[in-house]
Amino acid sequence: EIVLTQSPGTLSLSPGESAILSCRASQSVARLAVAWYQQKPGQSPRLLIYDTSTRAPGIPDRFSGSGSPTDFTLTISRLDPDDFALYYCHQFGHAVATFGQGTKVEI
Amino acid sequence: DVQLVQSGAELKKPGESLKISCQASGYTFSTYWIVWVRHLPGKGLEYMGMIYPGDSDARYTPSFQGQVTFSVDTSINTAYLQWTSLKDSDSGVYYCARGSRGSPLAGPLDSWGQGSLVTVSS
Numbered sequence: 747e748i749v750l751t752q753s754p755g756t757l758s759l760s761p762g763e764s765a766i767l768s769c770r771a772s773q774s775v776a777r778l779a780v781a782w783y784q785q786k787p788g789q790s791p792r793l794l795i796y797d798t799s800t801r802a803p804g805i806p807d808r809f810s811g812s813g814s815p816t817d818f819t820l821t822i823s824r825l826d827p828d829d830f831a832l833y834y835c836h837q838f839g840h841a842v843a844t845f846g847q848g849t850k851v852e853i
Numbered sequence: 854d855v856q857l858v859q860s861g862a863e864l865k866k867p868g869e870s871l872k873i874s875c876q877a878s879g880y881t882f883s884t885y886w887i888v889w890v891r892h893l894p895g896k897g898l899e900y901m902g903m904i905y906p907g908d909s910d911a912r913y914t915p916s917f918q919g920q921v922t923f924s925v926d927t928s929i930n931t932a933y934l935q936w937t938s939l940k941d942s943d944s945g946v947y948y949c950a951r952g953s954r955g956s957p958l959a960g961p962l963d964s965w966g967q968g969s970l971v972t973v974s975s
Binding site: 781 | 890896900961962965966967
C-alpha cells in the first residue's frame with residue numbers, strides 16, 4: 747500500500763499569502779492518478795485538482811498542482827478567506843487507493 | 854448537476870446490522886464507479902473500495918474485505934454499503950463518491966455524497 751505523507755500538518759498564514767502543501771508518496775505514482783481535495787468543517791471533500799495539475803471545473807486559478815513521481819505539491823496563491831480549510835492528496839494509481847493525512851491551512 | 858444523496862445518521866449497537874444508501878442523479882449511474890470512503894473521528898480519509906453499477910463488480914481493500922458489502926440497485930440509481938455485525942470501531946462518517954467512468958480507478962472523485970454518520974455504541 748502506498749503511503750502518502752503530507753506536510754506540514756498545519757500551515758498558519760494570512761489572507762493574500764501563498765500556501766505550498768506537500769504530498770510525498772512512498773512509491774512512484776503516475777501523474778494521472780493524483781488528486782487534491784479541500785474539506786471544510788461539516789462538509790464533504792471537494793475535488794480541486796486531478797491528473798496532478800488539472801483544475802476541476804469551477805476551481806479558481808489561484809489553485810495549482812505539480813510534481814511527480816513521488817513528490818507532489820498543491821500551491822494556493824493569494825489566499826482567500828474561503829481557502830482556510832483541510833486539504834488532502836489522493837493517489838489511485840495502485841491497487842489500493844490511499845489518501846494523505848491532510849494539511850490544515852489556518853489563519 | 855451530478856448529485857449523490859446519502860441516507861441519514863444511524864445509531865446502532867455492536868452486533869447489529871446496517872445498510873446505508875447513496876442515491877445518484879444527474880448522470881448515467883451505471884457507467885461510473887462508486888467509491889466508498891471512511892472518515893474516522895480525528896483521522897483522515899480511508900479508501901474502502903468501489904463498485905461498478907453496470908455489472909456490480911465490487912472491489913474491496915484488504916482492510917475491509919469480508920467486513921462490509923457493496924451493492925447497487927440500478928432501477929433506483931442507488932448504491933449501498935452494508936454491515937452484518939457492527940463493531941464499536943465502525944463508528945465514523947462514510948462517504949460515497951463518484952469515481953472514474955468505466956476504468957476501475959478509484960479516482961478522481963469528482964462528486965461526493967454528504968456523508969452518513971454511523972455511531973456504534975452499547
